[in-house]
Amino acid sequence: MADRPSRRSRRPGLGRRVVPPPSWTVFGVLCTVLAGVLLVGAYANASFAPDRQQTQSEQHEVPTEVVTGGPIISSTAGQTRSYRLPPRTIALTFDDGPDPVWTPEVLRVLAAHQVPATFFVVGSQVARHPDLLRELAAGGHELGVHTFTHPDLTALPGWRRRMEYTQTQLAVASAAGVRTSLIRFPYSSYAAAIDDQNWPVFTQAGDLGYLSVLNDTDSRDWALPGVDQIIANVVPLGYSGAVTLWHDAGGDRAQTVAALDRFIPLMKERGYRFVTVTGGLNLALAEAGIDHQVSVGQPAGAGERWRGRMLIWAVQGADRTLGVLGWIFVAVGVLTVGRTVLLLVLAGRHARQRRAKDWAWGPPVTEPVSVIVPAYNEKEGIAAAVRSLAGGDHPGGIEVIVVDDGSTDGTPEIVEALGLPNVRVVRKPNGGKPSALNTGVALARHDLIVMVDGDTVFEPDSVRRLVQPFADPQVGAVAGNVKVGNRDSLIAKWQHIEYVIGFNLDRRLYETLRCMSTVPGAIGAFRRQALEYAGGMTDDTLAEDTDITMAFGRAGWKVVYEETARAWTEAPTTLGQLWKQRYRWSYGTMQAMWKHRRSLLDRGASGRFTRRCLLFLSLFGVLLPLLAPVIDLLALYGLFFLDRTATAVAWLVMLGVQMLTAVVAFRLDREKLGVLWVLPLQQFAYRQLMYLVMIQSVVTALTGGRLGWQKLRRTGLTPTPASAPANSR
Known part of the structure; x- marks a missing residue:
């Protein structure tokens, strides 16, 4: 296929219509859509998130009541308050979900022990598994924002933080029909660890109406320390209340599920009650004599649900792509x-x-050969091509038939001017390359036919070598080596x-x-x-x-x-x-x-x-x-x-x-x-x-x-056989 001719057909009966140029606009749109899908996938997979910053700074700007206070922080309109859960009260909180494998396992344990929990969800995971979020909401569990891609928020500008919160809210709104005012920041821990570097994250979230939730005890289940150690990590001191941190996603959570199944009855035996974060906060407010109830699960508007559905489709489409x-x-x-x-x-x-050394097709083939050269406007290379063919060393003789297919550039005259005795020129109206080849075959005197393009130069021994496989009577055609x-x-x-x-x-x-x-049409027998x-x-x-x-x-x-x-x-x-x-x-x-x-x-x-x-x-x-x-x-x-x-x-x-x-x-x-x-x-x-x-x-x-024939421009740069390296066989 390496040598297909570059000629067009003017034959009127072919019924071919030339295809218009490709629509680069459509192609550009498709490429833009694909690029957009891939960028959505990259964003949902946190590929744009900066590396986590683990530096520790001073605490001069952090209010003392926050550093020494509880895990629930409100910092709205310049007013900062900190809350702890009442004694013998535990709020189970889970980060990084929902996960199609481990979230259902956690729910199974919670349902078996009839306790509620608060799930701080990652927006990209919600977009991938909206059914799980609906199951969480339907089961009476509380939802909170854990950002969309789980980045280190201290390394992000304010607009990126807001985008992380908003997109998570949209995903939650579409999946569960609610919006939440609870938030937990990735990589956050205890109130005492808040410093001047991350305190602005809390104040910005408070200005946006969020209630920030940290933890009193951390299971550290992500480190897979073993069931006994996980339980030891989350048991509060004495009979104090605690917001406990667990994970229902992010890896193998078999130890988490097993520890949870033992931890809940253990704490119930000690007289603990299990609540959601807002349930525990409302209990704390009531014990303090504050007549105020916090509610975080407000119905989402139709616009939010629709935008969230589009976001979910985008993330799922990117994942599938x-x-x-x-x-x-x-x-x-x-x-x-x-x-x-x-x-x-x-x-x-x-x-x-x-x-x-003993390879051979059979006895040497010495029968005469007819070479057919279809030519259409080949003035640049036709002379070199015909000379190389006519001068071949095949012992049986070579007949060269140049079939001019309606050239308008003087191609047949160039061939005739060569004056080569074993070359014939046949003129015919333009009808396409197949027609020219068939004409040449019909006029050929010999049974071995070689077909050559008009811009192709043969080496002196090419015809002889090309026909040797015909020593095998089963061989019907031979492909040559195009250079x-x-x-x-x-x-x-x-x-x-x-x-x-x-x-x-x-x-x-x-x-x-x-x-x-x-x-190949350039050299075939x-x-x-x-x-x-x-x-x-x-x-x-x-x-x-x-x-x-x-x-x-x-x-x-x-x-x-x-x-x-x-x-x-x-x-x-x-x-x-x-x-x-x-x-x-x-x-x-x-x-x-x-x-x-x-x-x-x-x-x-x-x-x-x-x-x-x-x-x-x-x-x-x-x-x-x-x-x-x-x-x-x-x-x-x-x-x-x-x-x-x-x-x-x-x-x-x-x-x-x-x-x-x-x-x-x-x-x-x-x-x-x-x-x-x-x-x-x-x-x-x-x-x-x-x-x-x-x-x-x-x-x-x-x-x-x-598609119609499209004539390529030739410059006659094809080398003469003398410039080609010699064959070895």
Whole structure:
């Protein structure tokens, strides 16, 4: 497929309409939406949270009644009050939930002992598990805010803190239909630990109407110290009241559940009662003779519930998107590794067999050969191409037929002016490349047919080497080795690497598996008998070379690869020209796959070939390039929002696999390895272009668009055979 022609068809009966340019606006919108989803996912996973600050500062600005007071703090309108629970009163509080595994376990224990609790929830977890929050509210438990992403609030500006509180309130409003005025800050502990650095967080929360809740005893269950130690940590001194701190999320909470199941009956035996935080506060107020009741569960408005629902959808959508991307990443990795293993094992075995001293296709093939050159406006390279063909060293003789397909640039006159005795020029109205090839085959005098593009230069022995596989009577077509001639520019170097790895190495693999999908138009040989059996070249697809090759395989003919028959072609030198070429290749290949799909259920050689061929084309020719952008997308995402070291290592491993494949391919093709220095750069530009080409091709195919031939500009840079390295066999 490496050499598909760059010509357009003016044939009026084809009924093709040229697809309009891709809508970059739509593509930009899709990219923006995806970026937004990923940013939501990063935010919900606390990727934007700064590192925790653990410095201890002075307590000059913290009121003494706070430092020496209780765990419930009100700091509204410049008035600061601190409250403790009455004796023999315990408020169970749980942080970091809800969690789909451990929150239900905690609820089970609470229900068994018929005690309420206060849950300080993380907004992102509420968005992921709104049903659990509804269950908490329905069970009579109290809710409090524990921020949306669990950051260290002392390291955040005021607007970020407000956003953390507001988004958590919206999630709670949507899930449970209420809003709460209780708040507990991440990494907070006892009242005595409040210092000048974090006191502004309390005062700001108070100005926003929140009641801050700390704790008297800390289970430290996050450290997994054991059930006995957790119980010892939360038992209050003497018979004092206590707000106890537990966790229902953030890791394995089996010890927490077991300790809770023992702690509640233990404290009941000591005469303790269990209350919510506000229940205990109201008891304390009543004992102090204050006729005031605190209520924190106010109904949320319709607007809050709707905004909260949108927030929940955004977080859940981001999680699902990241999950899908993760599975795609695994699939791409499996496909990449699988393809690499197949290439290294089967392509390597193919190369070793061919290089064995006793290897031969059979007796030397000396039959005369007809070379067909379809030409449409090929003035830049036609002279060099025809000279290289006419001067070939095939002992049986070479007949060159140049079929001019309605050129307007003097292409046929250039060929005629060469005055080569074994070259004929045939003129015909423009009808497309398949029509030109069929015309040449009909006029050819010999049964061995070589088809060549008009911009391709053969080495002196290429024709002779190309037809040697016909010594095997089962061989119906032979694919040659296409080389990039103009390797000066960076784009051309990338294509040179792609030709060696993506085309020539693949052909070794596909020959071994008997599922060769493309004999390249730049250098391919055919038996006339096989061509006639397949019905000749057709214009059903834009990939006539893939179409005819698949027809050969279905008919039971062997299609093989002759690496020593080399042809030099000019690769596109601009991204625009490259886009046009690869877009046509990709779309044409999909057309050919669709055309031959019905033979998947055939019996015999047709079905066996089609199942193998379409499987490998679908996996490695369509699916892998279509999904491969996820590698780069997640690598970029990981560098910003995940573990940078792990991300870099994963990306380097993938690059290492590609480099290993490249080295093997270049060694097998006897190419110099020096050019591989551009392979890492290929990951940042060239590969993305190929992604977009494949995406556009798939969209065109799915929407029923039709793509016309697009003539590429040639400069005649293809080298002469004299500049090519000599063959070894």
